Amino acid sequence: MSSAAPPNHAAPIDARPVVDRGAVVAELQRLLRADQVVTDAAALAEYAHDDAEWAPFELPLAVVLAEHEGDVAAVVRLAAASGARVVPRGGGTGLSGGANAVADGIVLSLERMTRIVEIDAAERFAVAEAGVINDTLRQAVAEQGLWYPPDPASYRISTIGGNAATNAGGICCVKYGVTRDYVLGLRVVLADGEIVDLGRRTAKGVTGFDLTALMVGSEGTLGIITQVTVKLLPLAGREERAVVGAFGSLIAAGEAVSAISASGIVPSALEILDRTCIEAVDAWQSLGLPHGVDTLLLAKVDEVAALGERHAASVADLMTGAGALSVEQAADADEVDRLFVARRLAYPALERLGPVLTEDICVPRGAVPEMLARIQSAAAEFDVVIANIAHAGDGNLHPLIIAPEGDDAAKARAKLAFDRIVDECRALGGTVTGEHGVGLLKLPGARAELGDRVIAMHAAIKQALDPKGTLNPGKAF
Structure with missing residues (x-):
């Protein structure tokens, strides 16, 4: 192409x-x-x-x-x-x-460019070259009792520089934020070849414009990031518990998301997988995922001791109240990982079904059920298969439109569905990209969202x- x-x-x-x-x-x-x-x-x-x-x-x-x-x-x-x-x-x-x-x-x-230049445990920051893999950095700082939270689904293969250039999010960003929230400073090669250092290493600093934040998410259009300084959190003090609800419809799962958001509990993860994703992952990896359910809603809470237990129980009750067919809880680390591995594998599993056109819309949390309904309507109207995975806790939805290899008519319908979903997202007060960036695919939607003056x-x-x-x-x- x-x-x-x-x-x-x-x-x-x-x-x-x-x-x-x-x-x-x-x-x-x-x-x-x-x-x-x-x-x-x-x-x-x-x-x-x-x-x-x-x-x-x-x-x-x-x-x-x-x-x-x-x-x-x-x-x-x-x-x-x-x-x-x-x-x-x-x-x-x-x-x-x-x-x-x-x-x-x-x-x-x-x-x-894969050097981890420095880890300062006392000041809680790390400096890494742009080619360092996200998970490599996470493991290196964990050895010193520290944690780098941003965890895009591609964390095992995506780089810190790329994460910064696109302001990548991830599963835990509902509670802990996205890449921009952790970038203290950058080393950048400008368009004339000059190298500059932006930002700071201190906990606070407001000298000059925040050019670091400007570069994060700029997708390599303003400078090339060669080194990233990120702040770190203590690794201790987190006890993860998982709560997984099985639902008879995508909309019911969306209602549970709204109920959890309204409760005041902030999960460390709140993810949706629909039937297409569940079946694709299980056919590929044989994980023993539940069949015959329409949607799984996967939540994590990470408060310690009794507070964590109460929050997990409350999330389970809210799922049940929203119509969950069943609810499962787990506190063992291996079991928590097992319940969430399907979310990590969803995208590559779906790619096995055919070319995937990936959406990355973000709507207000309260609009998640309505947006999911509109996605389903678009799938029906344009006669396309749309699988849904979502960082539902912050309204970041990833409808994945699948077209069979070589089916040009299906591909054309998929593009129409893609554009419709972007329009519906904007109509609900959303934004056309939550974490993947505009790149080329979202240029029309971005221009419509930003308007002529802001584009200028x-x-x-x-x-x-x-x-x-x-x-x-x-x-x-």
């Missing part, structure tokens, strides 16, 4: 110089070792796109495997001088096309930091 990305807002397409592609590749090979510059066709195809099945992409001029920030700066300087573009890439796990290659583009992978503000910031349109053009807004 190949299609030019939308033109960059900061540099009109007709104003760009003609790129001497051969000269750019030759200069990359001069600047870097041979094994860092990849040009063979198979590798270019592999690195040309992220995990967003239907987002457009081009084959890059080359893939650069950076090993330190000097490599990143050298590539950006070359691109700025030659008119080439640079698309930064972490683990390639994105679901919106944010890491997809563009015309005259160099894909700059930071996957080899985005363009002005882009123009100020990247006047030549070198960095990840056409993405994010």
Whole structure:
């Protein structure tokens, strides 16, 4: 699949110089070792796109495997001088096309930048290069009694730099927040190749504009993140308990979500899996999940001792009151993990059924039941299969639209359903992306949500930091 990305807002397409592609590749090979510059066709195809099945992409001029920030700066300087573009890439796990290659583009992978530079247990922060895997950092800080909470479903394969670039969320973000809430500082390569340090290491600090927060979630359009400083929490003091309710309908599970949210209890996780997800995961992994139920609602609470027991019991009662067919509780760590492993495996299990068009909408918590009903209506209207997984506790829903391989008519209907769901989300006061980023897939929805004046503000910031349109053009807004 190949299609030019939308033109960059900061540099009109007709104003760009003609790129001497051969000269750019030759200069990359001069600047870097041979094994860092990849040009063979198979590798270019592999690195040309992220995990967003239907987002457009081009084959890059080359893939650069950076090993330190000097490599990143050298590539950006070359691109700025030659008119080439640079698309930064972490683990390639994105679901919106944010890491997809563009015309005259160099894909700059930071996957080899894997040093954990520092862990300061006393001050509770860690410094990691952009290519460090989320779970690797989590395990390293856990050895010192600390915890890094953001846990996207891809935590075993996604990178800290990519998490920061997209402001990734995760299962526990309903209580503990998203990546931006933990980023204290960044080292960033700007569009002219200069390296800057943003943010702080202290618990507080308000010097200047919050450029760190601006960079988090900017999807590589304003600078390339090479190093991240994150704050950490104590690992002790959490006792996880799981509560799983089986429901006869998706809407009933949504009503339980609203009831739990209204109760004042803040679960550390509150996730929905519908029948399609349950059956796909069990067919793949044989986990012994309950069959014959329409929806599972998975909750965790992590308060200690008697308070945790009371909260778990209250959540179970609220599920029962909302019509749960059965409710199961677990406090043993292995059993808690077993009950939640299906949620982690849902997306790859569904990919086995065919290409998946992934939604990432977020609505007010009280609107979750209505939004789930509207998703079901869209599935019926456009005759498509939509599986539902959701971080339901914060209203972040992931309807996954599945089209059989090679069925162009089903694919067209899936796109119509995708657009309808985005419109319905906005109508309910929601936002078109909760954690995956705008990338390419959500550009129309983002423009409708933001409006012309706010888009112009985005363009002005882009123009100020990247006047030549070198960095990840056409993405994010």
